[in-house]
Amino acid sequence: MNEGGLYEYGVRALGRQMRSEAELRRLMERRAEPGERGEAAIAAAMKRLREHGYLDDAAFAETYARLRQQNEKLGERRVRQDLRQKGVDGGLITETLDARYGQTNEEALAREHLARRRLRKPENEKETARIMRRLVAAGFSTGVIYKILRQWDVPDEALAALENLEEETHEE
Numbered sequence: 001m002n003e004g005g006l007y008e009y010g011v012r013a014l015g016r017q018m019r020s021e022a023e024l025r026r027l028m029e030r031r032a033e034p035g036e037r038g039e040a041a042i043a044a045a046m047k048r049l050r051e052h053g054y055l056d057d058a059a060f061a062e063t064y065a066r067l068r069q070q071n072e073k074l075g076e077r078r079v080r081q082d083l084r085q086k087g088v089d090g091g092l093i094t095e096t097l098d099a100r101y102g103q104t105n106e107e108a109l110a111r112e113h114l115a116r117r118r119l120r121k122p123e124n125e126k127e128t129a130r131i132m133r134r135l136v137a138a139g140f141s142t143g144v145i146y147k148i149l150r151q152w153d154v155p156d157e158a159l160a161a162l163e164n165l166e167e168e169t170h171e172e
Contacts, residue, residue, distance in 0.1 A: 001031045006045035014054050018064070021046065021057050022087020061088050061096040069100060073113035076101040078139025110140045110148060121152045128154050 001009065006028050013019065013027055025042060032038035049055040061083055068074040068082070076097050083093045113135070122128040128149065135145045 001033070001041070003041040003044040003048075006032060006041055007048050010045055010049050011054060014049070018060055020060050020083075020086040020088050021050075021055055024049070024055065026087075057088050057092060058096070061092055062100070065096050065100040069104070069109070073109055073116050073138070075106060075109065075113075075135075075139030075141070076104075077141070078137070081139070106140060106144045107147060110135055110138075110144050113138050113140070114148075122149075122154060125157075 009031060010024055010028065013024060019027075025046065028042045028045065029038075032042050046055065064083060064086075065079050068079045079101075080093055080097055083096075084090070114131070117134065119131055119134065122131050132145055132149070135148075136142070
């Protein structure tokens, strides 16, 4: 596929779903011819997409973080991980998340996440572990998770059993 075809493909792909530059480049690499000519065509198409305002990693990162925070009630750590997987530059991620999550009350956001997911106070150790895993996966710090669980009067034995879970999540 030549530069014009890749440009049109890029416009259509971005019309269906917002994407980072790295994601779009991966899609284009599947369609472009192998070698230097294909790379040159991808670079030219990407340049045109940026010039026309279709492709902007800063805007992508801001929109992605805003939607994940406001709609899904996800924590900063999860959004950082997702943006990294999407190929957004680390400095841009830090800058975006500092602006988006800098004044956010993480505990309040975690409680909103629990309410959105209809997760209630756990009745036993198994439910406590499930809620902790869900909150860790949603990107909340263990300090905030323990604070919420303590306010729910979860027994200390159940919290102690979760320390193994906390260690497992830090190793990943």
